[in-house]
Amino acid sequence: MEIDEHIGCAMSGLTADARTLVEHGRVETQNHRFSYNEPMSVESTTQALCDLALRFGEGDEESMSRPFGVSLLIAGHDDNGPCLYHTDPSGTFWQCNAKAIGSGSEGADTALQEHYDLNMTLEEAETLALSTLKQVMEEKVTSSNVDIAKVAPTYHLYTPQEVEAVIQRL
Amino acid sequence: MLDLRVLEPCSLQSSLAACADSQVLGTAPPTFKLPAVADLDGFQKAAVQMVKPAKGTTTLAFVFKHGVIVAADSRASMGNYISSQTVKKILEINRYLLGTMAGGAADCQFWQRNLGTRCRLHELANKRRISVAGASKLLANTLYSYRGMGLSMGTMIAGWDESGPGLYYVDSEGGRVEGKRFSVGSGSTYAYGVLDTGFRFDMTVDEAVELARRAIYHATFRDGASGGVASVYYVGPQGFKKMSGDDVGELHYKYYPVPEATVEAEMEDVTTS
Numbered sequence: 291m292e293i294d295e296h297i298g299c300a301m302s303g304l305t306a307d308a309r310t311l312v313e314h315g316r317v318e319t320q321n322h323r324f325s326y327n328e329p330m331s332v333e334s335t336t337q338a339l340c341d342l343a344l345r346f347g348e349g350d351e352e353s354m355s356r357p358f359g360v361s362l363l364i365a366g367h368d369d370n371g372p373c374l375y376h377t378d379p380s381g382t383f384w385q386c387n388a389k390a391i392g393s394g395s396e397g398a399d400t401a402l403q404e405h406y407d408l409n410m411t412l413e414e415a416e417t418l419a420l421s422t423l424k425q426v427m428e429e430k431v432t433s434s435n436v437d438i439a440k441v442a443p444t445y446h447l448y449t450p451q452e453v454e455a456v457i458q459r460l
Numbered sequence: 461m462l463d464l465r466v467l468e469p470c471s472l473q474s475s476l477a478a479c480a481d482s483q484v485l486g487t488a489p490p491t492f493k494l495p496a497v498a499d500l501d502g503f504q505k506a507a508v509q510m511v512k513p514a515k516g517t518t519t520l521a522f523v524f525k526h527g528v529i530v531a532a533d534s535r536a537s538m539g540n541y542i543s544s545q546t547v548k549k550i551l552e553i554n555r556y557l558l559g560t561m562a563g564g565a566a567d568c569q570f571w572q573r574n575l576g577t578r579c580r581l582h583e584l585a586n587k588r589r590i591s592v593a594g595a596s597k598l599l600a601n602t603l604y605s606y607r608g609m610g611l612s613m614g615t616m617i618a619g620w621d622e623s624g625p626g627l628y629y630v631d632s633e634g635g636r637v638e639g640k641r642f643s644v645g646s647g648s649t650y651a652y653g654v655l656d657t658g659f660r661f662d663m664t665v666d667e668a669v670e671l672a673r674r675a676i677y678h679a680t681f682r683d684g685a686s687g688g689v690a691s692v693y694y695v696g697p698q699g700f701k702k703m704s705g706d707d708v709g710e711l712h713y714k715y716y717p718v719p720e721a722t723v724e725a726e727m728e729d730v731t732t733s
Contacts, residue, residue: 292584316584324577 294319296329297366298445302392303379304359311339311358332366336375336383339364344381357381361391367443394426401425412442416456424460431457494609507610516685518647518676519549519560520655521616521627523640525662527696528618528625530558531672533647533680533708534688536565545688554579555699557595557619562644563612563632571613575599592619592626596636604634614644620695647679647686654678665694669703677715680708 291308292298293315301308318338322330339362346357357379364375364383376391377383388406390398401422410418419438424431433453440446448456497503519532532549535542549561551569553576561568578598582590590598596617603611613632620626629644630636641659643651654675663671669692676690691705 294584313585316581320577320581323580324573 292445292447293335293364293366294323294329295444296368296441297332297335297364298439298441298447299365300363300391300439302361302395307358308360308362311342311360311362314342315339329368331368331370332364332373332375333385335366336364336377340377340381340383343377343379363389363391365439365441367441372441372443390422390426397426398422412440413459416440417459420456421460431460433457504608504610516647516683517549517562517645518643518651518679518683518686519562519616519645520641520643520648520651520672520675521560521618522642522655522659522668522672523625523627524659524668526665526668527620527694528558528627529668529672529692529694530560530616530618530700531676531690531692532560533676533686533690535680535686537685542687547688548691550691550693552700553595553617553619556589556621556695557592557617558693558695558700559618560616560644562614567611567613567632568615571599571602571611572615574602589621591621591623592617592628593621593638595619596626596628596630600630600634600636603630603632606632607634616642616644618695620697620699625695643675643679645679645686647676647683650679650682651675665696665703669694673704673706673711674715677708677711681712 291301291312293312297315297319299308299312299315301312315335315338319330319335322328322334343358345352346354359379361379362377364377366373374386374389375383376386376389387408388402390402392398402418405418405422407414416438420431420436423436427435429435433450436453436457438448438453438456440448494500495503516535516537517533519530521528521530530550534545534547534549536544536547547561547565551559551561551572553559553572557576557579559568559572559575561572575595575598579590579595582594582598599615599617603613611632613630615630617628617630618626626638627640627642628636628638629642641655643649643655652675655671658671658674660667672692673690676686676692680686680688680690687708689705690708690711692703694701694703
């Protein structure tokens with residue numbers, strides 16, 4: 291989902307919880323643009339989301355009864371170039387170059403470790419993403435059961451035709 | 461002078477952040493603390509009087525076959541004093557929505573920027589651009605909730621959405637009207653004269669830009685509170701584009717050049733005497 295023009299995110303877990311986090315992220319980024327007339331940095335956005343995720347337990351009236359049951363991959367492009375952050379329900383976040391989350395994440399992480407290279411081209415990256423998914427997905431990869439989005443340098447969700455083009459190259 | 465010590469400093473950032481969520485997720489308009497003054501009515505009247513002098517302006521907008529044209533002058537005057545000749549009176553809310561400024565400059569700038577934020581949030585949540593009707597309604601509802609509190613704005617919201625060109629006039633009384641031609645400000649009567657005479661729905665973009673430029677020029681010529689630079693913007697399917705920004709003094713000599721003969725005769729008189 292898109293959080294702002296320069297930040298997108300992928301979710302795994304209770305996706306309904308993710309929508310609340312994304313909405314909060316959108317409000318934070320727009321308020322930042324309003325107050326400072328600049329796009330919010332990816333790290334600050336991730337920090338804002340994790341601050342929300344931490345507010346559970348019996349602290350005061352503002353806390354939630356349970357933590358957000360969702361992990362996010364926040365992908366964005368700011369003054370420091372492209373970057374990727376991984377968050378989890380505990381409210382911790384890590385910066386990564388490559389990460390997989392979800393049920394098939396262990397296999398996918400291993401595959402990424404073998405084939406990932408910081409200097410690859412966009413096309414090689416697209417192919418790597420889909421081929422990694424193919425390894426851990428039980429069904430066949432088609433343009434209707436897979437979504438790809440890139441932030442280069444603005445967020446773009448691929449149309450089914452664009453996804454099909456990548457599938458052809460696998 | 462107003463006794464400002466009585467006022468509690470209003471923490472804008474905290475109240476804005478606090479109501480950001482309800483502003484987006486619910487329908488509550490943003491709220492600020494009321495000034496803690498003994499005589500609220502008197503204070504408000506005085507506040508409105510302080511803002512009022514900056515109202516001299518000419519802005520206009522009209523819809524035609526190819527889109528919307530928005531034009532304005534750039535003078536700010538306080539009584540007989542011209543405080544600025546370079547005020548930006550056409551505000552870019554986003555790439556395809558423009559707003560004009562008339563009345564309180566701070567009110568217009570802040571609330572139109574706020575409108576831009578809310579339009580973007582609408583876009584993110586609904587995956588499509590907000591319509592001009594929707595954007596102007598958002599602004600009108602906000603202004604209505606501040607009715608009677610001294611805001612002073614007479615703004616036109618112009619843009620292009622899925623149903624084509626849109627133009628609305630929204631003011632600080634909370635009023636909102638749709639229309640095809642508007643002019644707002646002290647120079648509006650002069651601008652209307654030129655605009656209504658020369659308007660044809662099927663003009664080309666260049667003809668429409670020239671009509672708007674002339675209308676602003678004529679208003680600045682006769683109205684003392686308007687002047688500076690005549691800016692003209694065009695809003696089409698691709699978004700807005702600034703078409704021209706001409707100093708009205710230079711426009712005067714362009715439209716009504718001084719004939720050469722008269723000048724030479726005067727100089728001859730001087731040398732013989």
